[in-house]
Amino acid sequence: MGEGWGGSKMKYNELEITKIEDGISSEIVIAFLAEIGYDSFSEIDSGLKAYIVSENFNENLLKGIISKISFEYSFSEIKDQNWNAVWESNFEAVVIADRCIVRAPFHKADKKYEMDIIIEPRMSFGTAHHETTEMMIEWTLETDLKNKTVLDMGCGTGVLAIIASKKGASEVVAIDNDEWAYNNSLENIKRNNTTDIDVYQGDASLLGNKKYDIIFANINRNILLKDLPAYVNCLNQNGMIFLSGFYEIDIEVIEELANKLQLKIASIKLKNGWASVCFFND
Numbered sequence: 001m002g003e004g005w006g007g008s009k010m011k012y013n014e015l016e017i018t019k020i021e022d023g024i025s026s027e028i029v030i031a032f033l034a035e036i037g038y039d040s041f042s043e044i045d046s047g048l049k050a051y052i053v054s055e056n057f058n059e060n061l062l063k064g065i066i067s068k069i070s071f072e073y074s075f076s077e078i079k080d081q082n083w084n085a086v087w088e089s090n091f092e093a094v095v096i097a098d099r100c101i102v103r104a105p106f107h108k109a110d111k112k113y114e115m116d117i118i119i120e121p122r123m124s125f126g127t128a129h130h131e132t133t134e135m136m137i138e139w140t141l142e143t144d145l146k147n148k149t150v151l152d153m154g155c156g157t158g159v160l161a162i163i164a165s166k167k168g169a170s171e172v173v174a175i176d177n178d179e180w181a182y183n184n185s186l187e188n189i190k191r192n193n194t195t196d197i198d199v200y201q202g203d204a205s206l207l208g209n210k211k212y213d214i215i216f217a218n219i220n221r222n223i224l225l226k227d228l229p230a231y232v233n234c235l236n237q238n239g240m241i242f243l244s245g246f247y248e249i250d251i252e253v254i255e256e257l258a259n260k261l262q263l264k265i266a267s268i269k270l271k272n273g274w275a276s277v278c279f280f281n282d
Contacts, residue, residue, distance in 0.1 A: 011053070011055075011077060011078070012051045012052065012053060012054060012077070012078050013052050013053075013054050013057040013075050013076070013077050013078070014049060014050075014075060014076055014077075014078050015033075015038070015049065015050045015052070015062075015073055015074075015075045016047070016048075016049050016073060016074050016075070017029060017047045017048045017049070017071050017072070017073045018047040018072050018073070019047070019070075019071060020047055020048070020069075020071040021069050021070035021071060024069050024070075024071075025273065026043055026048045027272065027273060027274070028247075029065075029069065029071065030048070030050070031247070032065045032068070032069065033050050033052075033065070034220065035220060035222070036058070036061040036062075037052050037053070037056045037058075037061075038050040038051060039051065039052065039180075051078075054077050059075075093107045093110075094134070095113065096134055096137045096138060096141065097138055097141055098113075099113060099114050099115060099141050100114070100115035100137060100163070101113040101115070101116055101117065102117045102119055102159060103116070103118060104119060105118055105120060105191070115141070115166060117162055117163060117166075117192060118188070119159055119188050120184065120187055120188055120191065130274075131272050131274040132218050132244040132274050132276060133156070133159065133218060133244075134271065135244055135269040135271055135274070135276035136160055136216055136218045136242060136244050136276060137159065137163065138269065139216070139276065139278060140160055140163040140164060140167065140216070141163070143214065143240070143242075145164050145167040145168060145214060146167060146168035146169070147168065147169070147170045148164075148169050148170060148213040148214050149169070149170060149211065149212045149236070150164040150171065150173070150212060150213070150214045150215075150216070151172075151173050151174075151175070151207075151212040151214070151215045151216065151231075151234065152164070152172065152174040152175070152216045153175055153204070153215065153216065153217040153218075153219065153227070153231070154177075154217055154218055154219035154223075155174035155176045155181065155185050156176060156181050156218070157184055157188050158174050158184070158185030158188045158197070159188070160174075160216045160218070161185070161197050162188060162189060162194050162197070164214070165189075165192075165194035165196055165197050166192070166194060169214075171196075171198075172196065172197045173197070173199075173210075173212070174189075174198070174199045174200070175199070175200045175201075175203070175206060177201065177203045178201075179201060182201035185197075185199045186199055203227070204226075204227040204230040204231070205230075207231075207233070207234050209233070209234070210234055211235070212234055212235060212236060212239065213235075213236050213238075213239050213240075214239065214240050214241075214242070215231050215234065215235060215239070215240070215241045215242070216242045217241070217242070217243050217244075217245075218243075218244045218245045218276075220245045220246060221245065221246040221250045221254070223245075224245065224246065224254060225253070225254065225257055228241075228243075228257055228258065228261060229261060232261045232262070232263065232281070235281060237281065237282075238280070238281070239281055240266065240278060240279065240280045241263065241279045241280075242276065242277070242278050242279075243276065244269075244274070244276035246274070246275055247273055247274060247275060248270055248274070250275065251268065251275050251277060255277070258279050263279040263281055264279060264280055264281070265277060265279055266278040266280045
């Protein structure tokens, strides 16, 4: 990504999934696939298509998923596809809570919304089309961020960090372990004139003893459970942590750990089985 990234081409494997086990939604399958490196998805009449960089394809990991949930699959390599063009051609603007529009540069601006966020979609997670990103954006709109120090973990496109900056946060740090996401965040931050945001490539090991008033982490259940102690260590007194990237059925186990870390639930959002929780300390 970054300068000149728009014309890049990569080899991808296309995975077509059919005959998914009864009672298992495509969202659940997507969650499993995302954990083993698949980074874009499209639903089809017979099931689901998922895509992964060819060098990261591992059929044994697929078989591991099938041991937990049943489906049939086939795969093929797609060579030299301009994935940016494909991704952008399917990208539509999203309006959140009638207050914020998240759009690509090729969409027209709409001045009726108080927050206009331009995201070059590329293939990073966080374009507001997924329920978890939508809920997290809702939190940013509802929360007083003025003069607050804000951390966006698993920043994806940088959309949450960008909104925090536009809402007057005194300091914003965005972190993602994915190189594409890191570079895409830099690109989107520049595009939205929020260059006061500091972006780093890495994980919770970068946090150290730095303190924040507000922490956003939209990742997945396993990483959240592993890294929540590090987040809490970085949270100022009377701070808030907003978590997403997991299902409603996962709230109990996440709350159990949060309580051990002296966090309490302030509020919960639910959308199509996905969950987002706001915790606070006092």
